[in-house]
Amino acid sequence: MYIIEIDEFVTIKHIKQFLDEVKTVLMTEKDIVLDFSKAKRLDLSVVQIILSLLKTARAEGKTIKFKGVNDTIKKQLKLCGVIR
Numbered sequence: 001m002y003i004i005e006i007d008e009f010v011t012i013k014h015i016k017q018f019l020d021e022v023k024t025v026l027m028t029e030k031d032i033v034l035d036f037s038k039a040k041r042l043d044l045s046v047v048q049i050i051l052s053l054l055k056t057a058r059a060e061g062k063t064i065k066f067k068g069v070n071d072t073i074k075k076q077l078k079l080c081g082v083i084r
Contacts, residue, residue: 001029001031001032001033002025002028002029002031002032002033003032003033003035003067004021004022004025004032004033004034004035005035005037005038006018006034006035006036006038006039006042006046007038007039008038008039008040008041010039010042010043010046011043011045011046012043012045015043015045015046015049018046018049019049022049022053026053026056026057026060026062029062030061030062030063031062031063031065032053032057032062032063032064032065033064033065033066033067034050034064034065034066034067035067035068036066036067036068036069036070036073037067037068038068039068039070039073040070040072040073041072041073041076042073042076042077044080047076047077047080047082050077050082051080051081051082054082066083
């Protein structure tokens with residue numbers, strides 16, 4: 001299981017680094033945890049990568065879990081169709 005920490009610094013300015021980490025982890029790990037404990041809100045670019053990650057993980061039979069989701073992030077993820 002691999003944990004990807006998402007914090008307030010994961011924004012459009014650092015999205016390339018985040019995308020590279022997600023791609024690498026997706027290639028090598030079966031179980032991935034997205035840890036939002038240090039994040040207050042999400043940039044839309046991060047949400048788009050999470051949506052892509054979920055789609056690819058489902059197609060490859062991998063597991064993505066969320067941890068530390070606050071109310072603001074939960075609302076954002078619901079609005080974007082990531083969670084119900």
